[in-house]
Amino acid sequence: MKKRRTEQYRATQTNQAYLYSNRPFKWFLDLIRPVRGRFLFAQLLDLVFVATSVIPATITGLLVDDVLTDRKLELLPRYLLLLVLIPLARSCIAVVFRYQFESRSQNTVMRIRESLYRHLQNLDASFYGRSRIGDIMSKMTGDVDMIRHFIAYTAFATLESVILFIFGSLYIFTVSWKLALVALLISPAIFILTYRLGRTVRPIWSEIREAFSRLNSVVQQNIAGNRVVRAFARADYEEEKFEKQNVSYRDANMRHNKAAVRFLPALDGLANLLTMPVILVGGILVIRGQLTIGGLVTFNGLLFVLTQPMRMAGNLMNEIQRYAASAAKVVDLFIERPRILQPQDQADKATADDEPFEQKRKASIRGKVEFRDVTFTYGERKGHALQPCLKNINLVAEPGQTIGVVGLTGSGKTSLINLIPRLYDTTFGAILIDDIDVRDYNLQELRRNIGMVMQDVFLFSDTIEGNIAYGVPDIEQEAVLSAARTAAADSFIRKMIDGYDTIIGERGVGLSGGQRQRIALARALVIRPRILILDDTTSAVDMETEHEIQQALARDLTDSTVFIIAHRISSVRNADQIIVLDEGSIVERGTHEELLALRGIYFDVFATQAGLTAEETAALSLEGGAANGTQPL
Ligand SMILES: Nc1ncnc2c1ncn2[C@@H]1O[C@H](COP(=O)(O)OP(=O)(O)OP(=O)(O)O)[C@@H](O)[C@H]1O
Ligand SMILES: [Mg+2]
Incomplete structure (x- = not known):
């Protein structure tokens, strides 16, 4: 119990924890592992792309010095040709590696969607019971797409910026180390600003994703429940609900924009400020003869190696936060673990003297179903265990028998039969089919033998x-x-x-x-099915058709064990055994005649449904009570 609580705690904590940890990035490395060769190739091309970015400015500088200053006109065509060819070659390289990143990202994301979908198939009723469909849908679509964007763009753009900055900084030192020092002195201020922007925007991204999920949930519920909305004329209320989430989504986006708007112009302005001191100091150096005009032109043309990463930094920081927020949400889904486990997965259950599971499997199930001291609770809420909704249930259905289950609404009938195909597992006690615990059957094999309506x-x-x-x-x-x-x-x-x-x-x-x-x-x-479960299956069918179905079932399913849950006594009266549930306990059991003779709950329901008057019921009661010795349970 304690273990489960920590797991739940962990599940609610992960979103935040992931945001502030590097796990989304470790996850990213795991994701691209199968295609890392291609990524490396693309990254290498990217590297060439970045390294060659300094060539045009260098040639322009040479052009100024050699052609304009030194009048070596014969060099002009060569420089011009290079100025055309090199950018062209760079564009070709860019097409190749961008395509690589894009296609790898599409494939990777397809794999994520695939495994996420498979994972969803394995999660069980308790997960679906506490999840919102809209939430799952927005993780499957929007958040997964954000991951794709990170793989296709953000990851390599970040690396590109870092490489450009480092390589570019070194390169400008070769042009003029004095100017390079001036330019680099201004950089830290810009990075501090960028870092601050990141800190402000980080929590907002997860807020935005949350708001988007809630918006999706409202829409999904409105569509799924549109008939209820119409029948109760609550369209206004639904609109209000939508409006609220819509506004909250907008507000989250606005808060982010506000933070971004405050910082981005500052970043841009600062980046442009670099030009002024460079021209000033550069001019002095040229006048003193310590730098050629071409050198100054080259240097000015190379300033982008510093300003571009700085400008990008804010944006990329943003993208990285968005990825972290989305990855955290997707990882949240991935770490959901099914509680209903296959026998081979229940490692801690297996003890030395257990028979191998293979031997416990049977070629075919005969259909004996036994509830042995079953108590069941629907998990816990806010750390408190919920009241058990089934208490100490003991019941044996022999193969081929029909068991009727009746009881007031909410008495636990559905909960009872959900335990047979393991939609939920018992909290205490066990369910046995052919004297073998249902938890020891292969899940698919077990469920293939159970027909459920x-x-x-x-x-x-x-x-x-x-x-x-x-x-x-x-x-x-x-x-x-x-x-x-x-x-x-x-x-x-x-x-x-x-x-x-x-x-x-x-x-x-x-x-x-x-x-x-x-x-x-x-x-x-x-x-x-060897075991057929009918949960209120003929409640919307008229009595005549119901009778017809019952006769057909009795004729066609002679060997199957049948559980019939019903509110109408007529649906269960022919059952071999009828149990009456009340607040999760079996309070009466027997055949129809035996139960009538008990003059208990079953009898009262029968009397009401048969339309007996109070006097008739009282008269029958007196008569039966004296004539029959069956004891209530
Ligand atoms: N998924 C769930 N999570 C928590 N509690 C639940 C869940 N499903 C049912 N319950 C609770 O368990 C109790 C028994 O519900 P159950 O659905 O078994 O009743 P029932 O006898 O089938 O009722 P009905 O005749 O209306 O179908 C109820 O008190 C209900 O509130
Ligand atoms: Mg029910």
Whole structure:
């Protein structure tokens, strides 16, 4: 428990921690490792590009001294040719290495997206339970793109500036060391300013990314919940909510701009100030004969080796902060760990006397399901453990049996059945299938044997056939039809314009709640599950159709163990065993007749649903209580 809390703590801390650490940059090195050869090549070209940048100014200086001062006119064509050819060659080099950086960055980012997507597939219900979709989406798109920008541009531009500055500073000493000293004396002031800018802007970038995530979340929720918004006529409220996030996103951007606007002109101004003392001191040196005019021209032309990195510094600092903020967010996703682990990953669970997992795997599951002393809590919130929503559950379902689960809303029915395919793991106790702990099964193998129809049905925007065949993509069409028939979906599907090829959610094709439930049921049946779980699956289906489905299920799934969660007694009355949940505990259990005889919660619900009057119920109660000896649990 303690360990988990530290992990959570770490997860919330990482964003800040990453910003102020060098880990996003270590991560960057890891990212480019597979393509470092190409990067090195591109960087070398970049180096050539930077080194040759001093040539034009040097030639111009030579031109002034040799052609204008010394009148060696025959040299003019040669200098002019060089002045044309060298920049041309440099441009060609630039095209090659820029293309390399760009394409490497696209490939690298594609790999990030790929592994991020794969990672998302592995995360489990508890992660999705506490994450906002908009947040994940903005990490997958905006933040990942920021990383691409860093790889394609910022990283090499930074290196380029540093090299230009160092190489250029050394080079100007060869032209005139006195002038070089003057120019370099002004530089520290500029770097201090740049550093200060960086410190101001740094926290703002992460603020901007956060604001963007929140904005995305509002939009995503508004789109997903648009029917609720309309039904409750809350468009104004939603607009207000959006407005708030929109304003906060703008404000974060403005704060950043303010900081940038304050510093960038100063940087530019300072950089230009370099020219004045250089011309002044240079003029004196020329008058004294210590420097040629050409030398001064060259030096002035080379000032960009100092001013350009200085100008760039502020901007690059900015870009680096943006990268660090985005990388921190993406890394946050990457360090999310699934809590539901494959048996081979649960290293600490394995003890010496454990059988090898391979031996525990069975060719096929028979379908015995046992809850052994199960207590379950949905994690913790703000450091406090939540109340357990399942307490000491003991239950054995023999293969082929049907178990009915009833109970008030919120009593823990969904939580109970979510534990079987390990959407969550028990907090205490164990679930056993064929007497083997579910945690010892290969996850995919376990889930492939369990057909589940969830309470809130989700269908993909695909054809009806595609939806039904989701679990077994290469299934024969006959099997799809047969599953649809069992789920009493065949007849309404055939009536649709494109039948089984109808695409759900497109061109106005909508489905009723009961139709969606039946397609979801067919989807669960297609995998021919040994264990079938129906969570309120026929709640939106009329009683007659429900009866039809039940008969078909009894006929087709004789060997499967079936869990039926329902609010209608009619849905569970034929079950071999019915349990009544109340606040997470089993309070009554037995067959329909046994439970009626108990005259407890089940009986009350039955009486209400059967429309018995108070007198009739009371009369039945008296009669049953005396005649039946079944004890409540
Ligand atoms: N993801 C979750 N995180 C935290 N608590 C949850 C979560 N899901 C459910 N709960 C809580 O667990 C309890 C049981 O919920 P559960 O969904 O199992 O009820 P249920 O019996 O299926 O209700 P219903 O009949 O309405 O479907 C409730 O108190 C609920 O608030
Ligand atoms: Mg439920």
